Amino acid sequence: MQEKGNIIVLGGDGFCGWPTSLRLSNDGYNVTIVDNLSRRKIDVELGCQSLTPIETIEHRLAAWKEVSGKTINFRNLDLANDYFELRELIAELKPQTIVHFGEQRAAPYSMKTPKHKRYTVNNNINGTHNVLCAIVDAGVDVHLVHLGTMGVYGYGTAGMTIPEGYLNVKVDVRGTDQNLEVLYPPHPGSIYHMTKTLDAMLFYYYNKNDGVRITDLHQGVVWGTNTEETLMHPALINRFDYEGDYGTVLNRFLVEAAVGHPLTVYGTGGQTRAFIHLRDSVCCLELAITNPPAAGERVKIFNQVTETHRVRELADLVSRLTGAEVRYYINPRNESAENELLVRNDQFLALGLNPITLNEGLLSEVIDVAAKYRDRCNLEKIITNSRWRSDIPLDREGATAPGVRQLV
């Protein structure tokens, strides 16, 4: 396969970053992973680990070399602090693309304590700003592809279909309606989501002032765990989070079912979320990289989602498949109990994305992985200790019907 040029993957050791790095290497790009291994260190802090037994980054890269013959390079850098090393790396590699997964990405983790709030803001904002500043400083024409989140839009948009990043509005100018296109007004649901809305403003500014070419991907909740490449060798196995902070809703239900824990529905489960399978997430990254914005083009924004579901309906589905009990816990989040969610994803469909939607075969695949590693599960870590406000009670018991615990 032809050499396709240099790509830096920031956060390339993580849940989405690792399978993306393998795919890009497989595609013929010369991939360099930049990661400070912060996600592994947070596992240490939280006293838990990936359900799957992930290897060290060195073993991962050696296994990839063995099965593919390809080299992925690795640099341990902290984006928020190691500015000069980052700038030198960009100046040296002159990458055509930098993929930016390098942020703290769990909403519950960002809400645990003032320390976690402050870490998330400092790490994500200084990290993203350093990347943008270093691209301009190094004078390299890079396409920056950033992983954002659907959560920047907020939920509960009163029947409106969420567009892809930009909203057409009419404003009154001297008595006449004029059409304007604006960045979709952000309504972040946590400190983590707030940092992504700040990122969006950093992108807007650096694109406008310095002409940096940027694609921002507003991703839904990712489910699944394996891709073609992670299945090529046992040492390439991907991270799989199930605990209360990093375990996202559908994957968490599937692990809970496999280990015999009740399915943890928060609040009424009436929250509608957007979803995407990990394989489609990797596919979207490839499409974003091969379809960069032109010089002078504004920030490209894609919604990286394939379907939407209500949380309690997913719980019922997993319960039907597995016989697991559904339990309702007091919602630690400060959010509407019920919401609709209508989302456009036309742009990736037009580029050829063929969505993998929720089906029993793929759910079973995840349940099989979960069952295989069930002995590694720490049951004490399934219920989150995070709360959005200090006046929200912790609930480690749950109840068999929604709303019951709230009335206590």
Place this chain on the structure above:
Amino acid sequence: MQEKGNIIVLGGDGFCGWPTSLRLSNDGYNVTIVDNLSRRKIDVELGCQSLTPIETIEHRLAAWKEVSGKTINFRNLDLANDYFELRELIAELKPQTIVHFGEQRAAPYSMKTPKHKRYTVNNNINGTHNVLCAIVDAGVDVHLVHLGTMGVYGYGTAGMTIPEGYLNVKVDVRGTDQNLEVLYPPHPGSIYHMTKTLDAMLFYYYNKNDGVRITDLHQGVVWGTNTEETLMHPALINRFDYEGDYGTVLNRFLVEAAVGHPLTVYGTGGQTRAFIHLRDSVCCLELAITNPPAAGERVKIFNQVTETHRVRELADLVSRLTGAEVRYYINPRNESAENELLVRNDQFLALGLNPITLNEGLLSEVIDVAAKYRDRCNLEKIITNSRWRSDIPLDREGATAPGVRQLV
């Protein structure tokens, strides 16, 4: 006068913070200034100083005690780094109001080098986030009054009158126009202005999630130098910036006229800016403090401006008054050459603000101050070395007509 409760003034040693602190102390509040003296240290970095001979903070406070009999307390804290000290101070004083001037506030300084960009982002965002996080962490019901800038709106709004923070728009929901009120879409003109748009999103989030009561003041360019209180004793004299980074346009022209330097108009001078006299700025702060948002109320946003003027018209006015030569320099900013600016300021007028508008008497007062201290002026520092992009040429010569230097 009756004791009115505790107020913390963050950045209370600065150009606006100092006269505000004196006024609030005079009004009967128990004022504590928090400042890390960063503005004085930046003077050292830039190799220049306030045109007026400002005293140390200790001498300032001793002079205030002498003339007023009132004590202003002082704590040297760095908002971006001294989180725990800040939280303890809030928990101890339980202030009714925190006034937040504590940010790097010069657009040209924020654009000088990557180091200055990164400092401005880190300092302003971590500082503002620490203040919000500490208020929630300390569990004190504080009204936070923040100094923002008109620059978050951007310029060139195509005939639209800029509202106060929130914009009414119509959006298409399933074929029917629905009315929405959104935060005015930000369009920041520099890294500094960008940090103020990020601040606005921090305020939006902490108000929504934690119910923090916040007023954000979008201030125009401040001119003038003295207030009633700063005139009460020579050691209370206020800072007066004239150099290329911190000297804002009208004050800079008045100093240039006093020291015999050509008036430095950048570009065509067709930029329209919003202005407010320092005395009105202090008056607006008092009005904001005495009219806080109620519990549960969204972020209050005021435009703190009294009039708008085109830069070249101000230059012509100062030239007529003083005989100074007007010179046109290549604009270091990346902005439209000409813009209109229509701004609402109804809220402060309704609260009783009686605007001081540009008049020859007040201009002469500033010229007199500038003339008195003209020997302290470093002529080498009047032209900025900052540029918004590395491809914008530096221009230390200027020309007698706009546009001439750009054609070279």
